[in-house]
Amino acid sequence: MILKENNGQISIEFIFIISFIILLSFVTINLVSNENELNIAMSAARSGINEGILIDSIAIYPKSTFDDYLKNKEFLIHPNYIKFEKIIIRNSEFDSKYNKTRIQLQVYVSSTTVTEKNDQNALGDRINYNLRKSITTSFNTSHLSNALYNPAYSKNYIFTTTNVVWN
């Protein structure tokens, strides 16, 4: 006798589609997560750069920094105009010691007011610091890094920064 049960059954097409989707996602997940990690890192870097530039340009600093600048770099306690231009990957090589890819980032900014080399270095260091900090907090890896977040770690990459280029 053929059982005629119509309720509570999944059609074979449905099972095919689901298993195909699962197979496909297993294959692509590796690729996608790798790309996604780089994407997150770069967007974190950008938001860190923005934060650094904003602190530099509105010149409201932590008290100790302010007092230090007041003594040594008085120019920096006044607001400055700084514009973010681009961020490039300077070097990228595989580091077998950490089993991660090492990426060196370089930021380009332009400013009509900041022209002294020392001032540029002080402001540039803050931009780089915030860049690394942002990447580190995005991947929750502050326990791996030092107080200056140098280098910044993600799952498969190590990020370092080099001096900011001022135009």
Add this chain to the structure above:
Amino acid sequence: MDNKGIFSLDFLLTIMFILIISITIVSLGENNLKIASNMEFSVENRLLIDSVSNSINQVSSQGSGFSKIIKLPPNIQQKSYLITVYKNNITIESDNKKGTSSIFPIQLVDNNDLNIYEKKLYNGETYIIQNLENNKINIREY
């Protein structure tokens, strides 16, 4: 056939997807939100100190007798602050942050017309800035 009180499978799947997507977005955005609120605090400090220095500049450049009333906001993001006026700049201190803004050089005097080095302005207070004569500026509670 029980049609009441039953969730459809599509509904459950949709809710699951929405949950997954929103958790991802929230964790990504959390860092940005923290940065934004931090920045907002600094920007508000900067705006406040620039507006105070602007008021002092207005009073000192308008000549003797001119006065202006400024009302300081009660706090910046629930944090108190202190503004100090000096001879040629003013500073703001709030939550371990500090900034400065330049003003045209003035001579600060107290209510008895004696020269003073600095004048502290506290949050939430209203002050009157008055140009007594020749850039002698008196700032007192209004």
